[in-house]
Amino acid sequence: MTVIVDQPQLGVDVEDKSTSTDSNELVLDGGFAVPETNSFGHTFRDYDVESERKKVVEEFYRMNHIHQSFELVSKMREEYGKLNRVEMSIWECCELLNSFVDESDPDIDEPQIEHLLQTAEAIRRDYPDEDWLHLTGLIHDLGKVLLHPSFGALPQWAVVGDTFPVGCAFDESNVHFKYFKENPDYSNPAYNTKFGVYSEGCGLDKVLMSWGHDDYMYLVSKENKTTLPSAALFIIRYHSFYPLHRSGAYKHLMNEEDVENLKWLHIFNKYDLYSKSKVRIDVEKVKPYYMSLIEKYFPAKLRW
Ligand SMILES: [Fe+2]
């Protein structure tokens, strides 16, 4: 199935981690740093491929930063918060994502479900007792079904990439910050101060985040009454919030519970980004374990 979007295909998740210390490499959020060559033998260091890719990422963030306003996020949350599109189980959603996201990703040749399971299994190896964290690894990207036609086939800039609060000033640590100047909120005095519509220590759950797969999966989990702990919901909602968990921005909006949960997000993020494991996962072999976790923490069918 082809996913049609109104801008260039970027792959599953494109994040320009150009401020990271080690390199300028572009990182796919599926749990993998981009290797020297992709599945098709293109070298990322190759000048043309590299610069072409950078242009695509920059254009992605230009669209993202122009359109992700307080008004847009409010509308998206209201619309998708209705959860009136599909009824399916967590595992069915994994399979749905598996069936279409792969083809839009130029850099991986393994099924998407293996990427989800590789993140989960890597966490399981190091934190065997935290079963909630294993399940969080499996489900944190399921919100990417927003790219699917039955979820409105949202453009990539409304599904993936780094996220940030709206309703207060955009922090300069956001990648390609300059494009916020074209966002209507940038010059709106209600939204362009340090606190904007929020107050000190109000708690991140009071803060509207740019719309994407993170906030959507958070809403789905919460509204379907998951029994996952608050650290899991925190990870799901903020795993792409790089300005916070990499740069330490926006901390003035956090409350005490956020401070505690951020510790888990830092742990999680290592597995999400840097588990470069090329070990193939035998899906059928690990499936019973994850099915038991799904049963423990979620209803059999969820509204999406
Ligand atoms: Fe991820």
Ligand SMILES: [Fe+2]
């Ligand atoms: Fe993600």
